[in-house]
Amino acid sequence: xxxxxxxxxxxxxxxxxxxxxxxxxxxxxxxxxxxxxxxxxxxxxxxxxxxxxxxxxxxxxxxxxxxxxxxxxxxxxxxxxxxxxxxxxxxxxxxxxxxxxxxxxxxxxxxxxxxxxxxxxxxxxxxxxxxxxxxxx
Amino acid sequence: xxxxxxxxxxxxxxxxxxxxxxxxxxxxxxxxxxxxxxxxxxxxxxxxxxxxxxxxxxxxxxxxxxxxxxxxxxxxxxx
Numbered sequence: 001x002x003x004x005x006x007x008x009x010x011x012x013x014x015x016x017x018x019x020x021x022x023x024x025x026x027x028x029x030x031x032x033x034x035x036x037x038x039x040x041x042x043x044x045x046x047x048x049x050x051x052x053x054x055x056x057x058x059x060x061x062x063x064x065x066x067x068x069x070x071x072x073x074x075x076x077x078x079x080x081x082x083x084x085x086x087x088x089x090x091x092x093x094x095x096x097x098x099x100x101x102x103x104x105x106x107x108x109x110x111x112x113x114x115x116x117x118x119x120x121x122x123x124x125x126x127x128x129x130x131x132x133x134x135x136x137x
Numbered sequence: 138x139x140x141x142x143x144x145x146x147x148x149x150x151x152x153x154x155x156x157x158x159x160x161x162x163x164x165x166x167x168x169x170x171x172x173x174x175x176x177x178x179x180x181x182x183x184x185x186x187x188x189x190x191x192x193x194x195x196x197x198x199x200x201x202x203x204x205x206x207x208x209x210x211x212x213x214x215x216x
Contacts, residue, residue, distance in 0.1 A: 003196035015153065015182075015190045023145075025138060035160040037167035046158040049207055050184040056203045057191050095140035104150065 017057035021104045024051065024083065025064045025096045029073040044078060051082045061086040062104070064096040142174040152179040155187060185213070 009018035027047055032040050054061060063086040068074050075088055091099030138159050142152045154174060161167030175181060182190070185208055192204045 003194050006194075006197075014193075015187065016193075017191055020153075020191075023141060025141060034162050037161040037164045038157075040160075043158065043160045045212070046155075046184050049212055050155050050158045050187065052207045053184065053188040053191065053204065056200050056207065059191075095144065097141040097144035104145075 017059050020059055022051075022054045022059050022061045023064065023096065024061055024079075024086075026066050027076050027079050028065060028068075029076060032076060044076065048078055048082065051079055055082060060104075062096075062100070063088045064100060065090045066094070066096075066099075067092055139170040139174050142179050143177055146174070146178050153182045153187070154179055155184050156181045157183050 009016035012019060027044075032044065035043055051061075061083060063075070063083050065075055065088045066072060068088070068090045070092070074080065075083065080088075089100055093099035138154060142154060145152050152174065154171060156171060159167070159171075161170055171179075171181060188204055188208050192200060195201055
């Protein structure tokens with residue numbers, strides 16, 4: 001069976017490995033311990049499957065943790081082992097976007113109110129690839 | 138997740154919360170967080186759907202073996 005022609009992966013309106021970035025935020029023991037909307041064990045399994053998928057496609061990852069410097073446990077080991085190449089960025093803010101000032105690449109549709117924003121975090125600037133339309137998944 | 142998603146949407150990014158890899162302190166809290174970001178324009182997705190969307194074609198041989206392993210062998214056919 002031959003493969004269908006590949007659509008332009010940057011211009012595709014669906015998610016592709018080339019037009020997406022993955023934000024991984026606060027998968028830490030204290031967060032897992034407070035989960036009451038589903039079985040924590042299932043959440044962890046789903047997170048592991050998600051990260052394995054993301055890594056299979058080589059999608060860039062922003063790995064964010066909260067308050068590890070002040071005593072919170074780090075990323076759960078089942079997930080940390082999959083993210084060995086993505087050094088955690090620790091922060092104190094609840095909102096990771098506020099804490100790191102993340103710049104993922106060119107948004108597809110830059111709204112007028114964002115025209116003057118330039119969000120650069122040098123620690124993640126390697127994620128920026130010209131032409132990459134970044135999406136959080 | 139919700140605050141980050143709202144900020145990312147405001148900055149012009151598309152946001153795809155992986156709804157079954159995110160959870161809350163109660164079912165209501167989870168639902169409210171997702172509803173809030175969806176009303177702001179986020180597009181919910183499941184982890185299996187994300188894997189299929191990225192694979193797109195089972196004839197893309199570079200990734201088909203690991204994706205079948207991750208999605209089918211290790212999870213859907215096992216549980």
